[in-house]
Amino acid sequence: MGSAAEIRAWRPNIPGVAEVLHAHFPDHAYPPHTHDTWTLLIVDSGVVAFELEHHQHGALRNLVTLLPPHVPHDGRSVDAHGFRKRVVYLEADQVDGSLVGRAVGHPGIADPLLRERVSALHVSLAHPGDVLEAESRLVLVRERLEAHLRQDVRATVVLRDAGLARRLRDLLDARVHEGIGLTEAATLLGAHPTHLVRAFGQEYGIAPHQYLTGRRLDQARRLLLDGRRPADAAIEVGFYDQAHLNRHFKRLLGTTPAAYARSA
Numbered sequence: 001m002g003s004a005a006e007i008r009a010w011r012p013n014i015p016g017v018a019e020v021l022h023a024h025f026p027d028h029a030y031p032p033h034t035h036d037t038w039t040l041l042i043v044d045s046g047v048v049a050f051e052l053e054h055h056q057h058g059a060l061r062n063l064v065t066l067l068p069p070h071v072p073h074d075g076r077s078v079d080a081h082g083f084r085k086r087v088v089y090l091e092a093d094q095v096d097g098s099l100v101g102r103a104v105g106h107p108g109i110a111d112p113l114l115r116e117r118v119s120a121l122h123v124s125l126a127h128p129g130d131v132l133e134a135e136s137r138l139v140l141v142r143e144r145l146e147a148h149l150r151q152d153v154r155a156t157v158v159l160r161d162a163g164l165a166r167r168l169r170d171l172l173d174a175r176v177h178e179g180i181g182l183t184e185a186a187t188l189l190g191a192h193p194t195h196l197v198r199a200f201g202q203e204y205g206i207a208p209h210q211y212l213t214g215r216r217l218d219q220a221r222r223l224l225l226d227g228r229r230p231a232d233a234a235i236e237v238g239f240y241d242q243a244h245l246n247r248h249f250k251r252l253l254g255t256t257p258a259a260y261a262r263s264a
Contacts, residue, residue: 046083129240
């Protein structure tokens with residue numbers, strides 16, 4: 001009898017993302033099937049062999065694999081230990097439909113930067129409080145995916161737009177507690193989401209979500225030193241819950257909110 005699969009699947013509240021799947025399959029083999037979404041896949045261990053349009057391919061650890069909607073494919077491990085994979089299922093309109101043919105012919109993309117970005121996207125999608133971060137990461141992933149499919153991957157030229165960057169900073173300052181998603185910010189400021197992220201980074205040296213998190217952490221630290229409980233401080237400054245605060249607090253300051261408060 002084979003080993004049991006380990007699966008975590010969820011639907012994040014991120015426009016354009018239909019579903020996320022993290023799985024370890026020791027011995028499962030997918031029969032031929034289709035999805036109504038783009039399948040954006042990275043493999044963390046093992047190799048997934050699959051057939052796409054009567055051609056054999058392999059999803060390897062160093063590749064980003066993109067399978068287009070409505071195109072039949074299967075999947076099976078070539079390793080006795082199975083495979084671990086992380087998948088983001090993107091709504092069909094998230095990648096230009098005219099590029100389906102290119103994706104069918106070349107589903108595997110060898111690009112360390114793209115793989116790093118997809119992996120980071122998974123981290124942000126796993127935390128419901130990181131909407132701005134997930135949306136910001138997603139637009140950069142989509143941009144680079146389409147560049148590969150168009151065979152036009154060049155160094156990105158970022159046009160400076162200090163006025164737009166300042167307006168986004170003002171918007172983030174006004175929405176520290178309630179937060180704002182990238183889609184909403186882009187609509188309010190009349191800018192393309194990708195340009196908004198790049199313009200802010202060009203002007204201030206960090207991504208919009210990093211700026212917003214920093215503002216929240218500043219406020220959380222003051223509340224903690226005033227004697228507020230970490231759980232209360234987390235909610236008051238806009239974090240999803242105490243675990244959300246803990247994760248970002250420790251990443252920035254190297255300690256937990258509780259330990260920081262005790263130091264006072």
